[in-house]
Amino acid sequence: MDPTSLDFQEALSLITEGTSVESSIYVPLLQECIERNSVSEAQVIHGHIVKIGTHEDLFLMTFLVNVYAKCEAMENARKLAFRVFIEMLEVGAYPTNYTLGVVLNACCLMYAIGLGKQIHSCIVKYDIEYDTSVGNALGSLYSNCGNLNSAVKAFLKIREKNVISWTTVISSCGDNRDSGMGLRFFGKMLSEGVGPNEFTLTSILSLCCVMQALSVGSQTIKTGFLSDVVVGTALVNMYNKCGSIERASKAFVEMSTRTLISWTSMITGFAQHGCLQQTLQLFEDMRLVGVRPNKITFVGVLSACSHAGMVDEALAYFEMMKNEHKIKPVMDHFACVIDIFVRLGCLDEAFEIIKKMDFEPNEFIWYTMIAGSRSHKNLELGFYAAELLLKLNPKNSETYVLLLNTYISAGRWQDVSRVRKLMKDEKIGKLKDWSWISIKDKVYSFKPDFQFRPQCEEADQLLADLIEKAKNHGYEPQGDLGVTDEQDEETTFSTIHHSEKLAVTFGLLNTSNAVPIHVIKSTSMCQDCHSFIKFVSILTAGEIIVRDSKRLHKFVSGCCSCGDFGSLLQLFLELNW
DNA sequence: GTAGGGTTAG
Structure with a gap:
């Protein structure tokens, strides 16, 4: 019997029955475990591999580490990833560069920077920092933990940089808010003759959003890959973020396939541009073609209602989200609804929502309340919110400016002095207005x-x-x-x-x-x-x-x-x- | 057959 012709369940039951199968069957099965996010099935296969003594197969065990690291279904799954790695070391296996790469990736997914650094020391000891897969994995580990400097250092040590190395360092720049450096790396990549692929282009488009570098993005896209749905979505998003709603809609209409994220990007774009009718129309279109909205889609819809001051519509969508789509509202949804009430001057209603929420309001909610209290002349509520904001965000210059403005405009000089003293104590610097x-x-x-x-x-x-x-x-x-x-x-x-x-x-x-x-x-x-x-x-x-x-x-x-x-x-x- | 990409208002 050819094991590769079996479906997942059949193959799995063969294994549980203890039937001997060829080792080539494990890889596609484990691959499917990742797709199904199924830790327990991976454990069944793992047990079998150990039982029949295949566990000294380095490739197979490395793959197993990878499976456990990528399964998010069970909290302990990722710990299992490390346990497999330790088991490998215990049977005397000498980890290959690929193994170290996979383990680093597990650290990355778990934000286990401490463990990652220990493995990094081993890598330095083995003197394999120059290895492409090791260097790439180190780069994404440091980038994910917010350490752009170390990510770039890891990249620079790679002897043979491939397109993945370049894409990793470029997207690290984007994730760590240094778009300028990202674009410079892109230029260097091209000058060294490495061609970008759809992954690189997606990262570049994302950098262009931040830089408002519309024409770099437009030129980049001429390189191709427009048929890729992720590239298309990134393009829609770039046009939206760069303020060109017309080009965004054009790119959206021209896409051959659209995912939930593509629809949500365009809906959010219309919302940000204050186009209520188009936002709601697109939301309807999306539902008509059978794509189910998620919580982010509803953030877009609700924010469009808030820009237009449409409170009844917002509340109707809020109910639709809960009842029809069974989506539990999160802080972001409440914040949109609170924002509408505040804009309309209904501060009491806004405050009632805050009191009824299941969570502690975040700084943005208090920020909205303060601004609204000030413009609708409800000073006491404003001061109350301002003090809570200060507790939540005691290091932000903008919080203090808001507080000082509120107290100064009310002539409350004692509070002004108190806040000034706080700023001195907290060493709050001047606002960096650039x-x-x-x-x-x-x-x-x-x-x-x-x-x-x-x-x-x-x-x-x-x-x-x-x-x-x-x-x-x-x-x-x-x-x-x-x-x-x-x-x-x-x-x-x-x-x-x-x-x-x-x-x-x-x-x-x-x-x-x-x-x-x-x-x-x-x-x-x-x-x-x-x-x-x-x-x-x-x-x-x-x-x-x-x-x-x-x-x-x-x-x-x-x-x-x-x-x-x-x-x-x-x-x-x-x-x- | 191990590493890299797209959506969140205020």
């Missing part, structure tokens, strides 16, 4: 009041002109308020030279009006910049996209995709403390 603009794939960075900018005089003149013109259209600058507290510490707000104003002005000088301006910002936008850029989008009749630390703002004809409520923005961002 903006970047990408023009013809070159990235220019700006910080507030930066004196040595390119085209400084020209840009300042243009900014002054724009402010004047915007004022004629009804713009009321909110910066430059002098506030004196009881300790006579002069606190001034200067929003005129916030980094995004400088970046947008520089963009206007250096791009044609037909091209949208893309700015990325390190903190969240302040109310003044938000309002100013709305006027600029009227004055220039162009599109301006600012991706700040909290959300995407696409300004067209005086409106912003974030819902234009304005109430959930920082009052001012800069304080001289």
Whole structure:
């Protein structure tokens, strides 16, 4: 009988009956265990391998380590992976490079950095850091644990770097927020004559999202692999994140197959761009073709409702998610619903939801509550939320700016002094307000009041002109308020030279009006910049996209995709403390 | 036949 012609269950029962089978049957069976996420079946096969004495087969045992490492069904499965490795050592096997790679990958999946480092020392001792599979596995271990430096070091030590080595280091850069370095590695890879594959391209598209490097992404994709569903989804996602909803829809429509993730990417894209109707329509289309939404899809749908202020719709989708799709709401879903109530000024309803939730609210929920309390003049609730936020997030400069703004605008100087003292004690630094603009794939960075900018005089003149013109259209600058507290510490707000104003002005000088301006910002936008850029989008009749630390703002004809409520923005961002 | 890819608002 040819064992490979058996189906999984038949083959498994042969093994349990103790029938002798050829060792070639184990690999496809174990492979199927990974797909079925079935630890118990893998254990049956494992037992059999040991029983008939095949356990000295290095390849087979290495594969078994891999199976246990990849099964997430049982908490102990991954511990089994290490036990098999130790058993291998105990029978006197000398681990091959592949074995070490697999074990490192198990460490990576379990975030077992300590154990990974021990194995790394063995690798150094054996002097095999140069080996391709060992180096690649080391690279992904360090990358997964957030240590980009060590990941790059591991990559550089590989003697014969293959496409997987390059892809690993490029995606490490993306995962660890150094897109610039990722793109440089990509350039180096091409110059060394290594051709990218669909895996590399997906990682590159993801880097381009962060960099707003639309044209790098568009050019990259000409290399091919468009038929790959993951590449297609990454492309849709890149266009969305770079603010081009039109190109994203085009890429989405042109895909030959779509997975749940593809649908969810496009739904989320419409939501971020403030297109409620398209979001809901696409959600319906998805259901009609029989793809079941998951919790992330519902985050997209609910956030679209929140941008549009549609509370009844949001609650209906919330119920649909629970009842029809049996998805248990998580914090993200509650946060969307709370956000809608806050935007509409229904703070009590929002607070009721917080009280009824099964979990402790996270910092974003308190952030929303504080901003809403401030704009809807419910100071006590605002202070309450602010103190809770401080407890949750005591190291973040933005939290303190929010708190100080709240207390200063209420004239509560005792609290202002207390917060200032806390900041000193906690060694909280000044907010790092930076903006970047990408023009013809070159990235220019700006910080507030930066004196040595390119085209400084020209840009300042243009900014002054724009402010004047915007004022004629009804713009009321909110910066430059002098506030004196009881300790006579002069606190001034200067929003005129916030980094995004400088970046947008520089963009206007250096791009044609037909091209949208893309700015990325390190903190969240302040109310003044938000309002100013709305006027600029009227004055220039162009599109301006600012991706700040909290959300995407696409300004067209005086409106912003974030819902234009304005109430959930920082009052001012800069304080001289 | 062991290593690398895509979705989460606020």
